[in-house]
Amino acid sequence: MLNEKQLQQLDFNLLKVFEALYMERNMTSVAKTLFISPSAVSHAIKRLRQALGDELFVRKGQAMEPTPACQQIAPQVIELLSKLRKVLQSCGEFELSQSQQTFTLAIHEALEPIVLPKLVAIFRSQAPNAFLKSIKLDRSNMPRQLANRQVDMVIDIARPIQSPIMHASLSSDHFVVLADKQQFAQHSLSKQFYIDSQHIVVSNRSDGIVIEDVSLLQQGINRQIKVRCQSFNTAKNVLKGTDYLLTIPSIIAKQFMASAEFDDSLMVLPLPFEAPSLNTHYYWHQDSDADPAIDWLKQMVQQLLG
Numbered sequence: 001m002l003n004e005k006q007l008q009q010l011d012f013n014l015l016k017v018f019e020a021l022y023m024e025r026n027m028t029s030v031a032k033t034l035f036i037s038p039s040a041v042s043h044a045i046k047r048l049r050q051a052l053g054d055e056l057f058v059r060k061g062q063a064m065e066p067t068p069a070c071q072q073i074a075p076q077v078i079e080l081l082s083k084l085r086k087v088l089q090s091c092g093e094f095e096l097s098q099s100q101q102t103f104t105l106a107i108h109e110a111l112e113p114i115v116l117p118k119l120v121a122i123f124r125s126q127a128p129n130a131f132l133k134s135i136k137l138d139r140s141n142m143p144r145q146l147a148n149r150q151v152d153m154v155i156d157i158a159r160p161i162q163s164p165i166m167h168a169s170l171s172s173d174h175f176v177v178l179a180d181k182q183q184f185a186q187h188s189l190s191k192q193f194y195i196d197s198q199h200i201v202v203s204n205r206s207d208g209i210v211i212e213d214v215s216l217l218q219q220g221i222n223r224q225i226k227v228r229c230q231s232f233n234t235a236k237n238v239l240k241g242t243d244y245l246l247t248i249p250s251i252i253a254k255q256f257m258a259s260a261e262f263d264d265s266l267m268v269l270p271l272p273f274e275a276p277s278l279n280t281h282y283y284w285h286q287d288s289d290a291d292p293a294i295d296w297l298k299q300m301v302q303q304l305l306g
Helices: 004-011 013-024 027-034 039-051 067-089 112-126 137-149 191-196 209-218 232-239 250-258 286-290 293-305
Strands: 057-060 063-066 102-107 131-136 153-157 165-173 175-180 198-201 224-229 245-249 266-270 278-285
Touching: 013 027, 013 039, 013 137, 027 039, 057 175, 057 198, 102 112, 112 131, 112 250, 112 293, 137 153, 137 165, 137 232, 137 278, 153 293, 165 250, 165 286, 165 293, 175 250, 198 232, 209 278, 224 232, 224 278, 232 245, 232 250, 245 250, 250 266, 278 286, 278 293, 286 293
Parallel strands: 102 131, 102 153, 198 224, 198 245
Antiparallel strands: 057 063, 153 278, 165 278, 175 245, 175 266
């Protein structure tokens, strides 16, 4: 236990490293998150070990696992740091027109061309000195990125999430089918024709089911996947001149049709059976609830997509 003198001499910057390592369990990741060197992370943890008289973290393979003493104090330390951030965020008024803050948004690449141009227009008008950064959506690291403020907001499909990550509904969409017009001029798209056809799917992952298949499998529809690619734009180009089908959210189909690059060789068809809606949510960390800058960003995104 720290005595009064030791507590006064404790460098509270060490607690940021402690918090990050408890969440990351990897010193290299902590170094990247805090923009410091791995040796600085190691030195900070060494100083905390000496001050608290406990190892705090022990190496197991590539991971740094917390000791029982670390497990005991970590939740309270993290909660206190969270409260401190809220107090500091409330200091001074947020002046939108003068803010030079960087807002970081993680969003699926298919939604980026729909959201970003409109959001940039709002920034140019209301926050001309601020910076907007759109980065690739990483679902597995989303809670960590929001907690560490690497990301201010995430826009993604609705999925199970736990506190302290908060979320709210943005929009509800439905699936449509994109097909080559010449290939399907003589066909009507029935449920059986859909099942018998070959399909293109889009996913960043190398295997596993994609978003629309979650809905389709619930209805006993198992598609024949012929091509798997990484972007809807690539899938659209692959589709031309083939008898494949591409099932996509209607908002993306509308974006394609409005694009100057879209030609009339493709057609949009309604899905020939009922399927659950595709719901889009936006996600943020509860620590940012007291941040007027993030509140403004949430309002703008809700205005664009809500």
